[in-house]
Structures are given as structure tokens and as C-alpha cells.
Amino acid sequence: MKPAAFEYHAPRTIGEAVRLLAAHGDDAKVLAGGQSLVPLMNMRLARPRVIVDLNRVRGLDGLREARGVLKIGAMVRQRVAERSPLVASRCPLLRDALGCVGHPQIRNRGTIGGSVAHADPAAEIPAVLAALGGEVTVRGPKGARTIRAADLFVTYLTTAIDARELLTEVRVPVQPRGAGWSWMEIARRHGDFALAGVGVMLALRRGVIAEARIALTGVGPAPVRANAAERLLTGSRPSDAVWQDAAEAVRGAIDPDGDLHASAEYRRHVAGVLTVRALREALGRAGAPGSGGRGRPRREAA
């Protein structure tokens, strides 16, 4: 399998990359880790005329915290973020979700920015961004702009990023101290795309849920933030009955498609089940500041 012929550019600076994208527009495709784009090109399902390879661009691999926000350069490899002590302590939800992205070999090459820009409907990182209210910076011919997660993911493989813009940074708010979290997903085989997945963050104050964040992947054209479930949880005391209500709210908020791998009904059902499990796990982790390092992501076979 070999791709159709294309013109190849390897810019060294962000400015150069942006100029190339501005010049080629829809004809150009950005190459980051290549874990989605290259197979599509090899199968000739995607035939971009121009490739702008970011692998030599300087300044896209930063990973730092500033004023309560984790700032991740677009080209930070998923594996680097997954193993970063900073990510583990400030945003363990992201760390756990990263453990479910494909396989380690894929994560060694795949990038945080690439996954966000590719916007696969079953991807993990977009759902974490949706749950925690992250945002991205994109640079285009007219300068830089910020796009919030809620406005970023439009539909299958489609974001609000223009073809002439380059995603340069992904920002995720740091989880509040002592907040519990959980990433749960279900796939037919380890490493497959999730049939359904859910990310949860819970912050408690005096035994009452002060803040709840829930977002799902694999159950629609784009990540789904479960606003109704979050509202229902906020101000409640944790209990199985409340978890079940939240699961019902989640089921009501999604409109999954069925395919060969799982019917729509199954996906809807499982999204609720995973929500309950994730809420329980998040509760178990809540209230212990600095407890970020323990526990691995849960992934179960269907």
C-alpha cells in the first residue's frame, strides 16, 4: 500500500507552516504523528495534494503548567504526555484517557494536537477536552485565535479549525485539588476504537458534589458533554440512586449510531453503565489531594 503522489513540505517554523497552509488551503493536509493520516493515505482513502509535515517545526513540543492551565504543544507525543508526572498530578483524567489511545506504539508517534485536529468520533482526547472545558490555539494568516472545546468539534473528522490554520497548543484546565476522576471505555479488543467511553471528574465539598464534569466519546459525531447529568449531580450527595439518575440523563443526551460493532441501543445502554462505574470510581478517588499517581485506566472487553 502506497499513497498517491503528493507534494511534501517540511517547514522549520510555525510561521513557515502557516504560510504553506495559507498558500495551499484545502489541498494541504498537516502531518503530525501520522497514525491516522498515513494509513488513510496509504489506502488512498485520503489523497491530499500537499503534505505539511510538522515534525521539524520548533516550538510545538512544550508541556507546562501556567496559572492553573496545562499547556500542551500540538506536537507533544501522546506517550510523552501519558508518562509526564506533570500531567499525572495536574490532570490525571487526561493521563488515564491517554492510556486507552490505540497501543503504545501508536502513542509513541501520535500527538495530542493531531488527535484533537483529526476529531475522530471515538477519540479519547477530544472527550477529555470537552469534559474539562479545554481550548486550543490555532494560528492562521490573520494571526492566532482561541477555540473552546465546546465550539471546536463540529462532526465526524471535522473541527472549527480552518484549512489555512494550524493548531499550535492544547490547553486543559488543571483538575481542582482533591477532585476525583475516572476514564472508562469499552472496546471489542484492547486498542480498538471505543464503542463508548466516558470521562468523569467530581469535586466534593462537605460530602456534597460541588462540581461534576462528564463527557462521552464514541456515541455521536463529536464528543458529548453531558450537561443535564452534570446539573443533576451538582449539589447532590453521592449515592447509587443519584448515579443511576445521572446515567439516565446521559442516555437521554446521546444519539449513538449503530454499526457492525455495536447497535445504537447497546451503545446507549453501555454509556449509562460506564457512567455509573466512572462516577463510583471518581468518588473513590475524590477528597485525597495529590492522589494523582495511582490507578490505571480501565478498559474492558465487550
Add this chain to the structure above:
Amino acid sequence: MKLDGTNTLPAPVQTVWETINDPDALRRCTPGLKELKPIGPDSYQATLTVGIASVKGTYAGTLKITDKRAPTHYKIVLEGTGGAGFMKGEGTVDLEAQGNETLLRWSGDIQVGGLIAGVGQRMLGGVGKMLIGQFFKCLEQQFGLPSSGGAAAGGPAAPGQPSAGSGDR
């Protein structure tokens, strides 16, 4: 892959019937339709580029309209092949008067095969529904009235928002 749905169009049955039989309207509204050349009565040669984002395939084939019962019913038979695979589909359209408006009921059974089906299976149903939604959105606009959904001017039509049906069962 079976898809179905209903749409209410702001025009009387006769007007809707004429529009869905008008090659120009079909050409304008079918997402990715590059060419629609009549090769006989109710029979066309079609070139279609369908897909999402950079994953697109071009299919060349035929589109036939059969089982016509003016002004309320017809069947569309579609067949195409391309580098990424083949597609074959059948759909029926039924119109029903509802005052000054028309209730359009559609259902289709589409088979997609080859590489695109193997790789894109997860998204085929959803993308199909979205494209059909775009088709009906465009039809609504042909009647010059805002749709009942009231998508604000300038805003991109939210995908999946048109009352696309219950999807694949």
C-alpha cells in the same frame, strides 16, 4: 445500512413533487454531486464525490427513478463504483399533504462495500444521515422559507439536526 426519516417541507405536495423531479434541484442539493447527465427517461449518469473531511471517494454510476406515482411516490435506485469501493442503494420517497405543507417520508437501504466500508464502517451510518440531512435542508431552502428548525442566518447548519430518522437498525 438502513436509514429513514421524515421532513416537513414548506410547500404544497405538487410543488415538492416538481422539485424532487427537477434535475437542477437535485444537482444543487445532492452533496458532492459533480455530474448528473440524463441518459434516458428518469435515468441519469451521475458522478458523486462523497465522504467527510479529507476522506472522500468519487463514485461514477447511474441514478434511476422508478415506481413513479405522481405526485406522491417514487423510488430512487443508485449504483456507483469508485477507487474506494462501491455503493448501491435504493430509496423511496412518499409525500403527504399537511395543510399547506408537505410531509416527506424517506427511507433507504444503502450498501457500501470495498475499502471504505472496511475502514469507515464506524462512521458510514452517521455520515450518510448527515449528507441526507444536508440534502433536505437544501430542498427546504429551494422553497424560499426558513426551515422550522430556524437555523440562524450565517450559522453553519448543525449536522444531524434535520429530523433525520432513527438510523441503522
